[in-house]
Amino acid sequence: MKINTNSNKPETSAGKERHRSLPSEISYIKGYPEKLFIYRLPASPFWWVRYYIAGKTVRRSTKHEGKQQAIAFAKDFYSQLIIEYKGASSAKSTSNFEVVAKEMLLAEEAKLARGELSEITYKNTKYRFEKFILPFFRKKDVKSVDYYELEKFLNSVSDKSLTPSTLSAYLGLIRKVFSYALRRKIISQIPEFPTVKVKAVPRGWFTPNEYLKVQRAARKFAGVKIDVRKWKDENGETQTQYIRSDSKPFKKKGDLMRCVEMTEDLRKLIVFMSHSYIRPSDIRLLKHSHVDVVTGDYKYLRLRLPPTKGHGDPITTMPTAVRVYLE
Structure with missing residues (x-):
């Protein structure tokens, strides 16, 4: 038995409203998750943006009729949602240093997605936070961190064989957390920071004669295979030996790790x-x-x-x- 789905009843106003709320055009944003897109509605002259996050759909009018302006709005909309929602599940205080730092890193991740930050810079930033910064400041409140606390951190990493420029970079990242907290109105001012005197050290260079020696050595060793071997000295410390593969066996030490062939x-x-x-x-x-x-x-x-x-x-x-x- 066939059922006629074309009813002769007049369309209700509710039916019309549902029809007018269906997207007439959808456009995804390159480089961003597919859950983020802009769309047009028959009932509105503006583009709308939609993103699904934390188990719910968030929609907003871009207030723009032009597509490029709507895309720019959607990117900012996405960045703000990431900042707001990714840290929302944390039960800790919003002024906890770790919470603020992770929200700042999410903002950096959004910059990476927009092409405003290189991948290597983002990875280095994240690595430095996980290596020394978060282990020291994790349980602290950004409102209570002062010059003395920052000086204690600097003293704690000063014996890690880090160069003055690296120490200065770590302080710069911590300052970035406080700048972010200030913009979020979590703190009212940034604490005074200790300074690290960075001495300008020019990069090493070759004289013309040294440069020619390097070239000639590279030409001389073209086609030669070099063994990389590991061995322990009388003090039990691991040493590395670089020796030609065709050398006599009694000259070789320890275990072979890899063999490298020099080429032209x-x-x-x-x-x-x-x-x-x-x-x-x-x-x-x-x-x-x-x-x-x-x-x-x-x-x-x-x-x-x-x-x-x-x-x-x-x-x-x-x-x-x-x-x-x-x-």
Whole structure:
């Protein structure tokens, strides 16, 4: 038996309202969770934003008719919800240092999602909080932390073989927590901080003769295999031995950890780095898609590396880097 679903009864006002509340257009936001999206309603000229969090759906009008403005509103909306809801389940006081620090880290995570912060910076920040900052301040109240408490923290990490610049960076992260607490009106002022005298230490450098020696050594060892071995000395301390794989067995110590084959690529890398000013830590990020060969009065490379440590400007190389890159 067929049931006719097309009723001849006139549509009620409630039915019309339900129809007008159904989205006529949905747009997801690149780089954000799929639970976050903007949508249009027949009953409103504005875009709306929707996000599902903590077991419930949160909706809000963006008050914008333009899509790009609505997306920008949605990103801010998402960041605020993350800050408000992720820490809401904690039974601790909102002025507890750990709670405030974790909320600040959530705000940093939102910056990462928006592309305002590099991944390595976020990971370093999180690592430093978990390593020394939270273990010391975890149970403290941000309202009660003063200069003396900060000085005790500084003294506690001063024997960890950390450089003055690293100690200063730790204090900078703690200050960031207090700045966040001040903006949230959890505290009325930021306490005075102890200072760490950071002495400018220029990076090491090679003389032209030393640079040539490094190049020649890299060329000489191309094709040679090196054993990396671990052994214990008479004091029981672990030592590392680097020795050619073809050396006589009686010269080798301890256990073989790995074998490394030196290649001609190492020499090329040394030449490329010295003529492009690129840092060793950035080499692993470099792809062919980041390299432009520029020709004109001069021939050089333009390196468009992903931003790291706040540096995002292209690198202009010396002409020699072009030759090594194209080999």
